[in-house]
Amino acid sequence: xxxxxxxxxxxxxxxxxxxxxxxxxxxxxxxxxxxxxxxxxxxxxxxxxxxxxxxxxxxxxxxxxxxxxxxxxxxxxxxxxxxxxxxxxxxxxxxxxxxxxxxxxxxxxxxxxxxxxxxxxxxxxxxxxxxxxxxxxxxxxxxxxxxxxxxxxxxxxxxxxxxxxxxxxxxxxxxxxxxxxxxxxxxxxxxxxxxxxxxxxxxxxxxxxxxxxxxxxxxxxxxxxxxxxxxxxxxxxxxxxxxxxxxxxxxxxxxxxxxxxxxxxxxxxxxxxxxxxxxxxxxxxxxxxxxxxxxxxxxxxxxxxxxxxxxxxxxxxxxxxxxxxxxxxxxxxxxxxxxxxxxxxxxxxxxxxxxxxxxxxxxxxxxxxxxxxxxxxxxxxxxxxxxxxxxxxxxxxxxxxxxxxxxxxxxxxxxxxxxxx
RNA sequence: GUGGGCGUAGUGUAGUGGUUAACACGUCAGGUUGUGGCCCUGAAGAUCGUGGGUUCAAUCCCCACCGUCCACCCCA
Numbered sequence: 001x002x003x004x005x006x007x008x009x010x011x012x013x014x015x016x017x018x019x020x021x022x023x024x025x026x027x028x029x030x031x032x033x034x035x036x037x038x039x040x041x042x043x044x045x046x047x048x049x050x051x052x053x054x055x056x057x058x059x060x061x062x063x064x065x066x067x068x069x070x071x072x073x074x075x076x077x078x079x080x081x082x083x084x085x086x087x088x089x090x091x092x093x094x095x096x097x098x099x100x101x102x103x104x105x106x107x108x109x110x111x112x113x114x115x116x117x118x119x120x121x122x123x124x125x126x127x128x129x130x131x132x133x134x135x136x137x138x139x140x141x142x143x144x145x146x147x148x149x150x151x152x153x154x155x156x157x158x159x160x161x162x163x164x165x166x167x168x169x170x171x172x173x174x175x176x177x178x179x180x181x182x183x184x185x186x187x188x189x190x191x192x193x194x195x196x197x198x199x200x201x202x203x204x205x206x207x208x209x210x211x212x213x214x215x216x217x218x219x220x221x222x223x224x225x226x227x228x229x230x231x232x233x234x235x236x237x238x239x240x241x242x243x244x245x246x247x248x249x250x251x252x253x254x255x256x257x258x259x260x261x262x263x264x265x266x267x268x269x270x271x272x273x274x275x276x277x278x279x280x281x282x283x284x285x286x287x288x289x290x291x292x293x294x295x296x297x298x299x300x301x302x303x304x305x306x307x308x309x310x311x312x313x314x315x316x317x318x319x320x321x322x323x324x325x326x327x328x329x330x331x332x333x334x335x336x337x338x339x340x341x342x343x344x345x346x347x348x349x350x351x352x353x354x355x356x357x358x359x360x361x362x363x364x365x366x367x368x369x370x371x372x373x374x375x376x377x378x379x380x381x382x383x384x385x386x387x388x389x390x391x392x393x394x395x396x397x398x399x400x401x402x403x404x405x406x407x408x409x410x411x412x413x414x415x416x417x418x419x420x421x
Numbered sequence: 422g423u424g425g426g427c428g429u430a431g432u433g434u435a436g437u438g439g440u441u442a443a444c445a446c447g448u449c450a451g452g453u454u455g456u457g458g459c460c461c462u463g464a465a466g467a468u469c470g471u472g473g474g475u476u477c478a479a480u481c482c483c484c485a486c487c488g489u490c491c492a493c494c495c496c497a
Contacts, residue, residue, distance in 0.1 A: 006488075058495050062422080080497085109497075114422080116491060125497060192494075208493075262496065286497060310497030338455070367455045375457035386455055400457070 007121025018315045021325040026126040029149045030104040038103040040084040046074040052083030054264025063111040077110035081127040090299035099132030118281030118313045129306035136236035139269045146285045154323040157276045163259040174225040185215045205258040221257040265293040285309040333359040334374035337385040355415040
């Protein structure tokens with residue numbers, strides 16, 4: 001028997017209210033901040049991600065769905081959204097638009113990973129990108145957007161962590177210092193982290209190993225190695241975030257020098273929103289500034305900042321916090337009909353639908369079975385159309401939700417009566 | 422990629438080294454002739470994840486693989 005490929009899932013009708021709710025909320029909040037929707041292809045040139053995400057990252061090294069098409073081009077199912085949006089920015093000359101260019105997307109992403117809670121091979125992200133403005137105002141705007149998104153969804157009990165990774169030229173000496181620092185404790189480091197020390201020293205800072213965390217508490221902090229520009233940027237940002245507390249009484253953030261990033265293109269501001277009782281894969285929003293990226297991709301030097309938010313994880317959290325989500329519009333009418341009235345029933349169904357009344361025909365079974373069907377369908381009304389009604393030119397309307405008595409209405413009044421009720 | 426838990430009808434579970442694998446929910450039908458919900462009766466639905474092995478005999482024991490869940494890794 002066929003099954004969904006590993007790490008993928010069908011989103012069945014019963015789940016759709018959550019998806020509708022999240023997508024609509026995302027679109028509304030993006031709109032409120034002046035972000036326009038962008039859709040990019042689901043696959044791109046493989047080299048876009050190699051260059052943009054970083055050749056050395058795990059995503060590119062071992063998680064991409066890459067294939068060669070019949071023309072011999074190497075293509076890759078996008079593992080993240082930022083590279084594509086930046087490619088579009090360059091390709092369509094968006095530097096000629098008023099800056100910054102604000103765009104958002106809701107789209108599936110693909111990574112060959114081992115599935116677990118909050119991690120699948122096809123996941124969906126709501127992402128926003130503001131390209132073309134280096135000022136801290138935009139950093140604050142993006143963070144506010146993320147906060148508002150979560151708040152509007154009805155989520156609470158989440159935290160915002162914030163850090164600066166400095167600019168690339170400032171990071172080099174910092175990384176060297178970090179490496180030296182941890183090397184001094186190499187005897188006390190667990191195996192996993194010893195391996196990481198050479199590969200990605202920053203990663204030691206957010207290690208889950210107790211021993212490493214302890215050592216990491218006194219490790220050199222990127223924030224202490226910011227250059228003048230980066231420092232000014234940081235101070236402006238934290239100032240703006242303090243102001244945000246005036247607008248949003250529940251807004252909080254904490255700077256956390258252990259917050260780092262796996263993707264290469266980030267500089268300066270990085271941030272994450274996560275649930276307070278986060279399990280393994282809890283991060284709901286992760287973002288940051290990526291000033292070097294556009295140039296890396298062959299565009300003019302152009303700053304940018306954005307975030308990605310995993311919809312599957314948001315939905316997990318909506319369920320965990322028991323946030324009620326709007327249910328789809330209800331089915332209004334099930335037409336129950338027998339024998340010679342079935343044709344008239346079809347015509348009546350078309351008539352009701354043309355008035356925007358959701359209508360289904362009960363299956364051609366016994367009368368009793370049709371009534372049962374109507375009851376189980378969850379519809380508001382049964383519309384009964386039998387020989388007697390047909391002769392009288394009426395339909396019998398019976399409420400399935402209450403015990404109000406059944407009424408007969410002329411066929412041409414049925415739509416109006418149902419719409420009113 | 423590493424480690425651990427788990428794989429029995431659509432769903433949730435029970436069960437046993439040996440004849441027709443059980444229960445609940447769900448589905449379908451019927452309970453007299455045109456009225457649902459409750460109730461009653463019946464039916465359909467499972468190669469007991471797959472492939473090997475042990476055994477006279479395996480759904481049950483062993484191994485491998487696959488899948489799933491969880492943690493690591495990584496990340497949204």
